[in-house]
Amino acid sequence: MKDKYTVGSLYAGVGGICLGFKNAGFKMEWANEFDKNACITYRENFKHPLIEGDVMQIDATTLPKVDVLAGGFPCQPFSVAGYRKGFEDTRGNHFFKILDFVDAMRPKVIFLENVKNLVGHDNGNTFKVIRNEIRKRGYTFDEQVLNTKDFGNIPHNRERIFMIAFDEEFLREEGFKFEFPEKEALTKTIKDVLVHEEVDEKFYYREDKYMFPMLESEMKRDDTVYQFRRQYVRENKSNVCPTLTANMGSGGHNVPLIKTNFGFRKLTPRECFRFQGFPESFKLPGIANSHLYKQSGNSVSVPVIERLATKIFEVLNQVGSRKDKNQAQHTA
Known part of the structure; x- marks a missing residue:
């Protein structure tokens, strides 16, 4: 041993x-x-x-x-x-x-x-x-x-x-048969993962953005995650984050969205890494956010x-x- x-x-x-x-x-x-x-x-x-x-x-x-x-x-x-x-x-x-x-x-x-x-x-x-x-x-x-x-x-x-x-x-x-782990109850919520302070302005969608009226019309809840799909906004009904993808890095259009006290915004790279279970001690280097989004999605x-x-x-x-x-x- x-x-x-x-x-x-x-x-x-x-x-x-x-x-x-x-x-x-x-x-x-x-x-x-x-x-x-x-x-x-x-x-x-x-x-x-x-x-x-x-x-x-x-x-x-x-x-x-x-x-x-x-x-x-x-x-x-x-x-x-x-x-x-x-x-x-x-x-x-x-x-x-x-x-x-x-x-x-x-x-x-x-x-x-x-x-x-x-x-x-x-x-x-x-x-x-x-x-x-x-x-x-x-x-x-x-x-x-x-x-x-x-x-x-x-x-x-x-x-x-x-x-x-x-x-x-x-x-x-x-x-021999490998025993996979048992299912366990989900006790953490989306709010446990999110940053609740105001984040960098570049993550927000303000009134000057063409999709703002759509976000304002559809994004009513602050306890779930939304996805913007060019012509429509989709709410995740099961109160979990939808699957993060590698193509979140391509222009940021596929990054999930949330409604906060400070406005509508996309998840930050740190939040995406949290949704993958990386601890706060995991260092995110000073490279473009597009790379960090891709890395968390991958x-x-x-x-x-x-x-x-x-x-x-x-x-x-x-x-x-x-x-x-x-x-x-x-x-x-």
């Missing part, structure tokens, strides 16, 4: 997965991220090595081996029929690059995150290949869609699929990752304790 299990993080973004694992007691060994602005935010918050650049250019054999290989990877279609014939796209495909790391490092755990729709992507072929390729390598494979509002105690409607695989050789347990919800990582830590410790006990009996 080890005091700290190590993690290597691919497609790390600003470190949502890394922070969740770190909070659960893991040691971050290294991470990789391609986006230069995400790397700026990452380095503000983590001290371990970050390899900035294209994952396709990394030789997995040059990095320290880790207990957990994690990544929220870009999803691409594969043709199962074509893949069986050799499928030439495998070399440029992100999932197959992850498999290179798996083959080189043989981690005890593979932790993957993606959009909920991955299961139906390319008529189910993508998910079939992912599951089959991981199982073929002697790993278990369990997946579940978790919503941040149900598993992270944050009022944010964000459904993501999590795939968790354990090395069967390490487990030595027939019929990220994972930290408390959901922490709950999953805690469960993984428990399994690793249980297996480690069992092996220690067996070893002690053999040497006695």
